[in-house]
Amino acid sequence: MNEFIICLLGGPITGYYIEKREENTDKWVPVNMSPCQQTHFTVPSLLEDHVYEFRVIAENEAGRGTPSESSKSTKVKDPNASVPPEFLKKLKDTEGNEGKTIRLEAEVIGTPKPDVEWYKGTKELTESPKYSMKREGDVCILIINNAAPDDVDEFSVKARNKGGSRMCRCNVNVRSPPRFRLPAKYQDVLNYDKGEPIVIKIPYTGSPLPNVTLTKDGVDLSKDKNVSIDVSDRAITITIRNSDKNTSGPYNIKLNNNLGEDEATLRIHVS
CATH class of the missing domain: 2.60.40.10 (Immunoglobulins)
Incomplete structure (x- = not known):
């Protein structure tokens, strides 16, 4: 659906006709068969991801006038359509000292807002004294508490919504004294x-x-x-x-x- 405002240019206008043209074509196609009485109109049956131009023809008692200049090209998007997750900021390889905290961050967007899951290796993590998970806007954060040598591994975050899923990974290293x-x-x-x-x-x-x-x-x-x-x-x-x-x-x-x-x-x- 595409809605736009029709500007009044003077004269006793009795109605308007709207035409559309797809990108890379020369053919203008009528949108309404009877004149539109309002100064705005919702164009039906547009194809998503197609690009259109529009123009308006005013009509009065003497007949139809000259078509207006064409509108700017408009790409049709469903405002309620799903957009797969996209990582604007990916995880980075990180290291910290034994006994301290290690913080991992990733920024992800998508429509609807993606759910996120954290993994250590192939094991999904849950909220616990060891792992704290939170969201700050689009930023997803994992805190590794009391870092230990056993935390040396690949960590990943998976974002998913009904549009799809994405994952990014990083390696975590913990600095510690050697132990046999x-x-x-x-x-x-x-x-x-x-x-x-x-x-x-x-x-x-x-x-x-x-x-x-x-x-x-x-x-x-x-x-x-x-x-x-x-x-x-x-x-x-x-x-x-x-x-x-x-x-x-x-x-x-x-x-x-x-x-x-x-x-x-x-x-x-x-x-």
Whole structure:
């Protein structure tokens, strides 16, 4: 539907005829078959997303006059039509310190106003002491309370309305001192055969990446040609080659970054 005002230009006008023309055509099509008595008119049967021009022909007792100049081009939109969500401001990768709060924000618009859902990985989040969710106008906010290493993950927000859905994502990192997460099997003696490569992968938490020191009987093995140490953001992998009986014994592993340190002992036996 399109409504516009017809301006009176003087003379004893008895009615008006309205014509429409679609964009990129030359054909003017009558809109009303009988004269309109009012100075405004609602044009029916327009196609949404089509562009039209309009013009008016005044009529009096002497007949119809010259058509007016055409109106500005008008694109037809249903004012009640759904508009899919659109993120004006997307989530950004964020990091914070352990024990502090981390705030994630995204700005989203749409018609009707979209509902939003927050996710950590693939798990949908709910309001809790750990997670606070709120809206400030079009801005959606997630507060991560008492940030911990377990909060290191991909977070996402999904906006949906009857027009569709959209999602944006970010990575959250928590700065914390390193802490070993030794599997239960590493609490016991680790047995290997002579010559067998010894590969030990030890999970840990902490950020930034820690420095690693490996010692046996007080000797630093970090530069030993038979020893290699690989550090990823979730695990330390220690490889010992050319093992023999002299390889047996307790090994001390120490992790440290600028926030703190942790250490553990592994007991290895080679037969």
